[in-house]
Amino acid sequence: ATEPGGLIEVKLANGGSVKGRTVILSTGARWRNVNVPGEQEYKNKGVAYCPHCDGPLFKGKRVAVIGGGNSGIEAAIDLAGVVEHVTVIEFADQLKADAVLVSKLKSLPNVVIHVNAQTTEITGADGKVNGLKFKDRATGEEHVVPVAGVFVQIGLVPNTEWLKGTVELSKFGEIVVDAKGQTNVPGVFAAGDCTTVPYKQIVIAAGDGAKAALSAFDYLIRQSAPAPAEAALAG
The missing domain is CATH 3.50.50.60 (FAD/NAD(P)-binding domain)
Structure with a gap:
């Protein structure tokens, strides 16, 4: 769950939850x-x-x-x-x-x-x-x-069933991401075999994890930067 300008909440199966300013989804996929x-x-x-x-x-x-x-x-x-x-x-x-x-x-x-x-x-x-x-x-x-x-060799099943209705998924259930690993929900990124990125290989997933982390860091910097009007007043 997300709120505009608020934290992103991930609810856990044990009844608890974790919250963060950004989230990286990397739940992988399983062989069919x-x-x-x-x-x-x-x-x-x-x-x-x-x-x-x-x-x-x-x-x-x-x-x-x-x-x-x-x-x-x-x-x-x-x-x-x-x-x-x-x-x-x-x-x-x-x-x-x-x-x-x-x-x-x-x-x-x-x-x-x-x-x-x-x-x-x-x-x-x-x-x-x-x-x-x-x-x-x-x-x-x-x-x-x-x-x-x-x-x-009859396909992979992304571990994304729990995400239906929260982030955009492809017709195959993969999390739709852009070149930076960003989903359609601000602050939510994804990496690896659970995404639409082609070639499900460990080296690619590892690289995408690093890319998503860098993108999340960039997102946080931009979110915490003062607005232009505030910056002018501060100057």
Whole structure:
């Protein structure tokens, strides 16, 4: 809650609240889960969400990528240069990624694409992933793909549900910020994966945090500066 010229109040789940002249929102985002048996059991044991982080762990192995949007296809392209083979699983009847990415993916010799495919289970043995099961949505036929890793690439969910009705959010729930990290509410800034800034990477979020802090500092200086009339009288 905010009041013109007053403090910004953040109410906490425990019933308390904190107030400040500025606020920086940096609540991050979480990976969207596919919610099938085996996903939670084998998380970090073959089930991964970041191809940049975990891709090298599967060098020379077979993996699957769930998701045919830009993030999924970009992940599949990147992984294809590291792993032995990539299987792409997309629920819709066609890949949703940009045409240039789809064209690049289809040019790679070690990639197989399954569309209209519903992932039903991630299987494992001895504490690690050994396969993925999917159902052909057109025929109902079930298939098993032997893989050592499954990369879930079906999007990020910003941790901003609690902000609805207070600051402007994009259609994806991201906090809308300008180049300085300012939201549409004076004195409220935001940084990191919860915002509309592209490329959800740690180095970018860290830089945006510094930028938001500098912007908040600049905002405070300007708020505390005397008005021109007051400055004239003081002179």
